[in-house]
Amino acid sequence: MAAAFSYPTAILSALLLVVVFYWLLALVGLVDFETSGIEIDTDAQLDGDAGDISVLASYILAMGLNGVPFSIVVSLLILISWTLTCTAAEWLLPLLPGKLPGLLAGTLILLLSLALAIVLTARIVHPLRKLFVSHNAVSNASIVGQSCRILTGSVTEKFGRAEVATNGASINIRVWAATPNTLGKGASARILEYEADTGRYQVAAEP
Numbered sequence: 043m044a045a046a047f048s049y050p051t052a053i054l055s056a057l058l059l060v061v062v063f064y065w066l067l068a069l070v071g072l073v074d075f076e077t078s079g080i081e082i083d084t085d086a087q088l089d090g091d092a093g094d095i096s097v098l099a100s101y102i103l104a105m106g107l108n109g110v111p112f113s114i115v116v117s118l119l120i121l122i123s124w125t126l127t128c129t130a131a132e133w134l135l136p137l138l139p140g141k142l143p144g145l146l147a148g149t150l151i152l153l154l155s156l157a158l159a160i161v162l163t164a165r166i167v168h169p170l171r172k173l174f175v176s177h178n179a180v181s182n183a184s185i186v187g188q189s190c191r192i193l194t195g196s197v198t199e200k201f202g203r204a205e206v207a208t209n210g211a212s213i214n215i216r217v218w219a220a221t222p223n224t225l226g227k228g229a230s231a232r233i234l235e236y237e238a239d240t241g242r243y244q245v246a247a248e249p
Contacts, residue, residue: 061116064117185213185233189230189232195227
């Protein structure tokens, strides 16, 4: 236990306490836990601060640490580094005579533990990525201008339903059209406008 509060493990022990405190706050809802993964913008412009962010992003991508929330990546890195450093320090440092050799060996242990922690974290993160895939919902306005298939026997100013194919899935929407019209079940129509107050779409027969 003494190794956890001596150099070099003491540095990671302090960081580990911060991580534990963060997760306790997240557990009681005092901080927000982002469920989206780390996203890399490959088109970022390399100027000023944007260049620094792009360099950092490239390192994250190269190390395989993208695709999961940053808080999880940092927590795993610190936990794994702390475990490796504490174990190595407890078993190896007592074998070295003098403070200077112990200091140099402790620094080497810390660096090697961090490097190995990156590799192990990347291995753990890889299967977790599919749990944090962002799915962008279809907005109401985004389907305006698309074609739809009428599901009801007719479409009037007060009644009508249609089906729209989006990203391989179909959504059912409420529609209306000026009468008289030729819209009937199975007919193809064009979505002209979305009415936010009624939650309906205005449609017209395809030319």
